[in-house]
Amino acid sequence: MWWSLREKRRRKMSSTHLHSQRPKRTMAQKSMKNPRSRSRFSVKTSENYIERMPPEVILKILSYLDAGSLFCFGFVNKRFQELANNNAMWYRFYAGQQAKKKNPRLIDEVTDGLSVVGIQERPEGYWRKQFFKELAGYNANWKKKLKAIHLYTGLPSQTAQILRSLRVRWAVTLTDGKGRESTSEQTHVHFTDAAVTVSWSAGDWPFIDQLTVLKLHGVVRVPLQCPDEYKPGWKSLLTKVKLNKDVWKLCGSDRLVKLLYTEQGITVGVWQEQREIAFIMVNLHYHQLVERSLLGSCVVQYQPAEHTAAFDDVDPEYGLHGYAAHIELHSTAGSIASGRFSQLFCTKDQISDGHLQLKVISKSNRSQHAPLCGSISLPWRTDALQGQIEGCCMLTLTVFDEAQIPFWCVSAPVAMTTSEQAEVSYDCTGESFFVRYEDAEGKVEIELRWMEDHKQYFMVSLIIFLSISKVNKHFGRDYLPQ
Known part of the structure; x- marks a missing residue:
C-alpha cells in the first residue's frame, strides 16, 4: 500500500513536469482540435443572416x-x-x-x-x-377644378385650394461658383387673388456675389410614416436663372437689408454690410402655376401646348381691341389695391417705340381714379429679425386678349419713386409718385398721387405697353414699329 502511494506520487510529479515543458497551443491549434470551437471562431460576426x-x-x-x-x-x-x-x-x-x-x-x-x-x-x-x-391625393380631379374661372381676376378660382390640398411646397436651390448646392424649403407662403408669395427666412446660403445659378422647384411629398429625408415625392422645375453681380437691380432698402431683384419675380434680401443673404422671396403668378408645380421634371420645366390665337377678321389697321387687364398691388401682409378693366384698345397711331399702348386709367378722367387701401411697404423677416421696406410692394398683372386668354402675366417687386419734374395739374393736387416695371415682353407705368385731405394714395394713371414682337407672335399679325 505504501509503495503504491509513493508510485502514484512519483507519476503525478512526472506528469506535472512534462506538462510544464509542453509548449502552449495557440487559439487556432485549439480550434483545429475542437471542431465546435473552430466553427464558433471562424464565422464572421458581421455576416447578415x-x-x-x-x-x-x-x-x-x-x-x-x-x-x-x-x-x-x-x-x-x-x-x-x-x-x-x-x-x-x-x-x-x-x-x-x-x-x-x-x-x-x-x-x-x-x-x-x-x-x-x-x-x-x-x-x-x-x-x-x-x-x-x-x-398624396395626386389625381386628375384638380384638372377639372381648374376650369372654374374667377369673374374678377379671370384666372382659375380654386388655384390656392388645389395647391393646399395637394400639399404643394416650393424649394429653392442655390449654386455657387464651385458647384456647391444648398437647398431650402419654404418657411412662409402668402396667397393673394392672383399670385402667391413664397418666402425663405433661413438657409445655409452663400454670399450673393458667389451665386451662379438659382433653381426653383415645386415639391410634393407623400405623407408616409418615415423620416423626412427619406419621404418620397415629386419635384417640378419652375425656374432656372443664371446669376452674376450684373443681373441684380436695387428695389429698396432699410437700415438692415437691401432688396435686390432679378427676372421672374425673384427677390433677395441682403444684409447691408456683409453682402450675405438674409432672406429670399419669389412671386408666382397663378397662370398655369398648378401645372408648372406638378407636371415638370426636376430638370425640365412644364411646357404648355402651343397657343393658337382665334381668327380675327377685323381690319388690322384698327389695332388691338376688346382686351382686359387685372392688376393688383400687394405685399406679404395683404392687398394694397386691385382692379379689373375691360374693353381696352390700341389704335394703329398709338404704336411707337416698339410697343403698343393700352391706356387703362386716364389722368384726365377723375372717375377712373382709384384709392389705395394701405401704405406701400413690403414686410420681411428672418429667424431672428423682421422689418419692412418703405416704398416697395409686389405687382401682379394679367393682360387678357379678346378671347379672355392670358397672354402677358407679371408678378414681381416694384418700387415707388418721386416725380423727376414738377407737373402742374388743376385736376389733381398733391405730390406725384411713379411705379414702373419693364421686361422683354412689355412695361407698366403707374402714377400715384398723395391726397393730403384723404391721407391716402390714389392711382391716377395706368398705362400698359406691350411688345410688338410678342403681339405679332401671339396673334399672327404684322404690326411694324413706328
Whole structure:
C-alpha cells in the first residue's frame, strides 16, 4: 500500500513536469482540435443572416411591415430594393387606400378586376408609384377644378385650394461658383387673388456675389410614416436663372437689408454690410402655376401646348381691341389695391417705340381714379429679425386678349419713386409718385398721387405697353414699329 502511494506520487510529479515543458497551443491549434470551437471562431460576426434567407421567407417577413418601413427597407442594398418593390405587397397598400374612399366595401373587393398574375405583370414599382399618388391625393380631379374661372381676376378660382390640398411646397436651390448646392424649403407662403408669395427666412446660403445659378422647384411629398429625408415625392422645375453681380437691380432698402431683384419675380434680401443673404422671396403668378408645380421634371420645366390665337377678321389697321387687364398691388401682409378693366384698345397711331399702348386709367378722367387701401411697404423677416421696406410692394398683372386668354402675366417687386419734374395739374393736387416695371415682353407705368385731405394714395394713371414682337407672335399679325 505504501509503495503504491509513493508510485502514484512519483507519476503525478512526472506528469506535472512534462506538462510544464509542453509548449502552449495557440487559439487556432485549439480550434483545429475542437471542431465546435473552430466553427464558433471562424464565422464572421458581421455576416447578415437575412441575406442568406430564401426570397420567399424574406417576402413573408416584409408582409408584416407598414408602407413607410417597407419603403425605407429598400435603401439597405440592391437586393433589398428589388424585394421591397414587390408588386403584390404594394398593391395591398394601394387597395387599402382605395377601400378607405369606398367605405364600407372591403379591401378584397377593390381589385379593379385584376388577378394575382395581372398584378405581378405590371412593371416593377408600378403599384408603389400608384399608392404614393393615391396617398398624396395626386389625381386628375384638380384638372377639372381648374376650369372654374374667377369673374374678377379671370384666372382659375380654386388655384390656392388645389395647391393646399395637394400639399404643394416650393424649394429653392442655390449654386455657387464651385458647384456647391444648398437647398431650402419654404418657411412662409402668402396667397393673394392672383399670385402667391413664397418666402425663405433661413438657409445655409452663400454670399450673393458667389451665386451662379438659382433653381426653383415645386415639391410634393407623400405623407408616409418615415423620416423626412427619406419621404418620397415629386419635384417640378419652375425656374432656372443664371446669376452674376450684373443681373441684380436695387428695389429698396432699410437700415438692415437691401432688396435686390432679378427676372421672374425673384427677390433677395441682403444684409447691408456683409453682402450675405438674409432672406429670399419669389412671386408666382397663378397662370398655369398648378401645372408648372406638378407636371415638370426636376430638370425640365412644364411646357404648355402651343397657343393658337382665334381668327380675327377685323381690319388690322384698327389695332388691338376688346382686351382686359387685372392688376393688383400687394405685399406679404395683404392687398394694397386691385382692379379689373375691360374693353381696352390700341389704335394703329398709338404704336411707337416698339410697343403698343393700352391706356387703362386716364389722368384726365377723375372717375377712373382709384384709392389705395394701405401704405406701400413690403414686410420681411428672418429667424431672428423682421422689418419692412418703405416704398416697395409686389405687382401682379394679367393682360387678357379678346378671347379672355392670358397672354402677358407679371408678378414681381416694384418700387415707388418721386416725380423727376414738377407737373402742374388743376385736376389733381398733391405730390406725384411713379411705379414702373419693364421686361422683354412689355412695361407698366403707374402714377400715384398723395391726397393730403384723404391721407391716402390714389392711382391716377395706368398705362400698359406691350411688345410688338410678342403681339405679332401671339396673334399672327404684322404690326411694324413706328
